[in-house]
Amino acid sequence: MSFNKSGTGIWILRIIAAVIMLQTLFFKFTASEESVYIFSQIGMEPWGRIGSGILELVASVLILYPRTTAYGAVLGCGLMAGAIYFHFTKLGFAVMNDGGQLFIYALLVFASCSALAVIYRKDILRLISLNF
Numbered sequence: 001m002s003f004n005k006s007g008t009g010i011w012i013l014r015i016i017a018a019v020i021m022l023q024t025l026f027f028k029f030t031a032s033e034e035s036v037y038i039f040s041q042i043g044m045e046p047w048g049r050i051g052s053g054i055l056e057l058v059a060s061v062l063i064l065y066p067r068t069t070a071y072g073a074v075l076g077c078g079l080m081a082g083a084i085y086f087h088f089t090k091l092g093f094a095v096m097n098d099g100g101q102l103f104i105y106a107l108l109v110f111a112s113c114s115a116l117a118v119i120y121r122k123d124i125l126r127l128i129s130l131n132f
Contacts, residue, residue: 005119014116017073024105033096034096058072059075070117070120073117076110080109083102084103087103
């Protein structure tokens with residue numbers, strides 16, 4: 001599997017992260033019972049549900065566009081770190097008898113975004129150095 005910036009491996013990582021984040025948007029934006037439950041448990045309903053949905057949409061678009069993959073990956077890492085944190089502290093691994101599916105999705109997105117951030121680290125460092 002190739003991990004150069006135009007290779008198949010990069011696209012697999014992009015697609016894993018973006019598809020998982022994009023498929024959860026339907027549930028967040030339609031106020032599905034499970035989404036409302038999750039964000040109520042962490043005291044962030046409805047603004048946290050809608051806000052995280054918007055940020056996941058932005059992260060997905062940035063990840064899929066090759067020139068901005070690095071920035072989407074960093075945003076995705078942050079969002080999934082928050083999700084993983086809440087699974088460990090308030091939600092538990094299984095939410096509403098999902099068998100841990102949401103937790104596993106958060107781990108997959110975090111791992112994919114982390115790998116993308118490492119691969120695109122020069123772009124991230126270049127952005128940071130421009131701002132200081």
